Amino acid sequence: MKLWGGRFQKETDNLVNELNASISFDQRLYKEDITGSMAHAKMLGDCGIISKEDVAAITEGLQGILADVEAGKVEFTADNEDIHMNVEALLTARIGDAGKRLHTARSRNDQVALDFRMYVREQIPVMVDQLLHLESVLCKQAKQYQTAVMPGYTHLQRAQPISFAQHLMAYANMFARDVTRLEDCAKRLNECPLGSGALAGTTYPIDRWQTAKALEFDAPMSNSLDGVSDRDYALELMSALSILMMHLSRFSEEVILWCSWEFKFIELDDAYATGSSIMPQKKNPDVAELVRGKTGRVYGDLMSLLTVMKGLPLAYNKDMQEDKEPVFDAIDTVEMCLPVFAAMIDTMTVRTDNMRKAAGKGFINATDCADYLTKKGMPFRDAYTVTGHLVAACTAQGKTLEELGLDELKAVSGLFDQDVYEAINLENCMALRASYGGPAVSETTRQIEAIEAFVTAHTK
């Protein structure tokens, strides 16, 4: 008979059992479930709600179950629906009546709210550590390429000279915000729902502060309906993970472009690339493509839970059992993508020669040419037009700006002098962009140091 079978006269239909059971996926909450139950039992004993002997038997029984689950000796069953009833049934089978007292002053509603929250809380530092490792890899790579000139793009059109270090550190700054978003989420979720009961608290003299403290929460959740109904921490987590995946996906897109013969800015290590079954010459950036592709499923996970929650009246509804799979999937996906992405970046070969060559074409020093005239007294808008004419002339002749002779330059403006060649030299154009946040070496050094300090400050 079911744990809740008392008021039923018929067996549950098999199809209903299949629909209802969540043990296939919520068994991953076994440790949180057992830890929560131990804290609950101890509190019941301390508050005089169950006897100390029962507490001892429950604690010992749960410890045994935990050890057996970890040793692979326990078979969970769909007959007991979910992880909560599986553990309770196992306990009662092992210790008898004391096991039946564990659920006093508790409901599966606050129990699952607790387990799930603890699971999310444990996974956040794992992903933060992975992000911090990626940050270290980016800093390490950036340090080597602070003077490597590459074209910076807008509209995927060559725009202005930057360094490869500057490009990498742009992502490092995004990932730093991803870290703080996850940390924020961890801070906000750290209130304990246990003791909310089914929805309306309990008439037993429980001590919610005791269980909250024992389970390392900052406080019990203030409202029992909210305690069993809130899933915004899971949504917040998946929002943060969606943004993180969006960053990884943009970066992946660039890695894919940079690996192409059209760019060849980088080459991936053989261990982080794959071949084709038919085309012998191929070396494909599958890692980056899969990371880009998996971004879609993390967005989907977020959308799925947002949609589950949007119409639910307070308090608990069984719909909420659908919260776990998307969250598990989003966490699993991110935890799989981050380390492999970091390793791919760590081991790539950077072709600075090709970056420099690309920088040489596309007039990415045209702004500097206009700035040169502006600094000599021509209004910027006029300087812009003059330079535009020069670019058109160069395009017609298949030349770069620096290949124009001084006489050709002087023909469009008397302000041009020999020093223009210094001013439009690509290395100088990059090096002189020393405004705060710019690509000059002094600035990329500052950025790298800032991210390194960030990594130290956020490493636990």
Ligand code: ARG
């Ligand atoms: N397996 C359920 C879930 O994940 C546990 C809570 C069940 N509560 C209930 N009232 N049926 O949501």
